[in-house]
Amino acid sequence: MKVEKTAVAGTLESSDAMVTVEPSKGGIEMELTSSVMNQYGRQIKAVVLETLEHLEVKDCKVTIVDKGALDCTLKARVECAVFRSCGKSDKNIPWGGAVR
Amino acid sequence: MSDYYVSKISGSDSRAMAQVDALLQKEGIKRDGNLDYTCAVYDSDYNVIATGSAFGNTLRCFAVSSEHQGEGLMNIMMSHLLEHEMSLGFSHVFVYTKTTAAKFFLDMGFYEIARVEGSFVFLENRRNGFKNYLSDLAEKAFADGVSGAVVMNANPFTKGHLYLVEKAASQCDHLHIFVVSEDKSVFPYKVRRMLVEKGTEALKNVTIHESGPYIISSATFPSYFLKDETDVMKKHALLDATVFTQIAKAMNIKIRFVGDEPFSAVTSVYNSVLSEQLPKAGIELEVIPRVEYNSKPISASDVRLAVKNEDWSFLENVLPPSTVSYLKSPEASCVIEAIKAQKNVVHH
Numbered sequence: 001m002k003v004e005k006t007a008v009a010g011t012l013e014s015s016d017a018m019v020t021v022e023p024s025k026g027g028i029e030m031e032l033t034s035s036v037m038n039q040y041g042r043q044i045k046a047v048v049l050e051t052l053e054h055l056e057v058k059d060c061k062v063t064i065v066d067k068g069a070l071d072c073t074l075k076a077r078v079e080c081a082v083f084r085s086c087g088k089s090d091k092n093i094p095w096g097g098a099v100r
Numbered sequence: 101m102s103d104y105y106v107s108k109i110s111g112s113d114s115r116a117m118a119q120v121d122a123l124l125q126k127e128g129i130k131r132d133g134n135l136d137y138t139c140a141v142y143d144s145d146y147n148v149i150a151t152g153s154a155f156g157n158t159l160r161c162f163a164v165s166s167e168h169q170g171e172g173l174m175n176i177m178m179s180h181l182l183e184h185e186m187s188l189g190f191s192h193v194f195v196y197t198k199t200t201a202a203k204f205f206l207d208m209g210f211y212e213i214a215r216v217e218g219s220f221v222f223l224e225n226r227r228n229g230f231k232n233y234l235s236d237l238a239e240k241a242f243a244d245g246v247s248g249a250v251v252m253n254a255n256p257f258t259k260g261h262l263y264l265v266e267k268a269a270s271q272c273d274h275l276h277i278f279v280v281s282e283d284k285s286v287f288p289y290k291v292r293r294m295l296v297e298k299g300t301e302a303l304k305n306v307t308i309h310e311s312g313p314y315i316i317s318s319a320t321f322p323s324y325f326l327k328d329e330t331d332v333m334k335k336h337a338l339l340d341a342t343v344f345t346q347i348a349k350a351m352n353i354k355i356r357f358v359g360d361e362p363f364s365a366v367t368s369v370y371n372s373v374l375s376e377q378l379p380k381a382g383i384e385l386e387v388i389p390r391v392e393y394n395s396k397p398i399s400a401s402d403v404r405l406a407v408k409n410e411d412w413s414f415l416e417n418v419l420p421p422s423t424v425s426y427l428k429s430p431e432a433s434c435v436i437e438a439i440k441a442q443k444n445v446v447h448h
Contacts, residue, residue: 006191012179063209065209
């Protein structure tokens with residue numbers, strides 16, 4: 001999938017994360033702010049990168065403001081932000097494919 | 101806990117607005133005159149317990165009731181406001197806040213741009229936004245010689261601007277002109293910039309830049325575009341001056357030139373703040389007197405008035421040939437229509 005415009009998903013409330021994706025040319029660029037950076041920073045990065053890889057996003061700038069979201073929440077927020085950025089709607093979301 | 105909900109307050113909801121004002125007052129904040137969106141968090145009794153507002157791409161006037169602090173209300177509200185900003189197409193968002201409250205915003209993905217000690221802090225939601233802007237500018241800087249800078253809206257470019265640029269260019273080795281790139285004036289940015297470029301073609305040591313979101317934009321300096329009270333204008337000017345000193349450092353700018361300001365209240369406040377602040381950072385401020393026509397200083401406000409009244413003989417005397425020929429060209433017709441449609445064309 002190709003990130004075509006800036007899109008946001010999620011909130012800043014506790015146990016959630018706000019994920020912003022923006023178009024970019026040179027690969028994946030990540031900006032992470034987290035309330036649990038010291039404990040889970042590496043894990044959050046890994047989950048985000050893995051989700052983007054599943055979605056076959058090669059180039060994007062992704063900004064995450066994490067408030068202690070679980071892995072499944074993070075995954076859902078990243079997926080949603082990417083779908084919004086390329087105009088996917090409920091009809092053409094790749095269930096069972098990129099979304100597992 | 102989940103009995104709270106957040107929603108927009110309409111301007112006509114005087115009960116909620118009164119509660120917002122009371123909440124802000126407790127925090128020592130006065131509600132800004134120019135806001136285009138205000139939201140509030142309500143408790144189960146429909147009382148306002150937290151509030152925040154937006155103006156264009158900036159967020160401001162935040163307060164949380166002291167009985168409800170520490171419950172994460174600010175985060176609920178910020179999510180709501182960011183969603184609103186996003187729906188307007190603003191993904192680069194700025195926040196004004198008191199120095200004491202800045203740390204809460206750092207936790208919500210905001211980064212500091214500038215701070216006026218003991219007063220307020222200006223933040224943005226990009227980690228390297230300002231740093232990247234500065235390093236882009238630094239590439240266009242000149243290491244040798246004396247560099248100067250002029251910031252102008254040039255709405256439109258007059259002989260007054262030309263005189264200012266010529267004077268400034270003669271007093272330094274390199275002159276950087278920042279044309280205000282915010283599209284809030286009757287002449288669109290593309291036209292204003294084109295007229296500055298054409299008007300200064302003959303000068304070899306002039307470089308033209310766009311001012312971007314950090315110099316006199318509606319983020320740093322909203323009262324430049326919309327009328328506001330004097331102390332508010334001063335605050336905005338102070339912020340703009342603080343940001344400018346950092347830009348000057350990156351670009352090796354030693355002198356800032358401004359036109360003397362007999363008419364516009366906001367620009368004269370701005371000039372006086374610059375004259376206090378810039379010398380502290382080792383930047384000279386040079387005030388250049390206005391050039392006169394018929395013993396009256398030339399001003400872009402008068403030019404717009406003359407366009408409105410189709411006073412071509414006046415225009416030909418106060419505008420450089422490039423601006424006159426633009427105004428007479430077919431492309432200018434929509435701008436001229438827009439000026440004629442405006443009730444007040446004079447800058448406050």
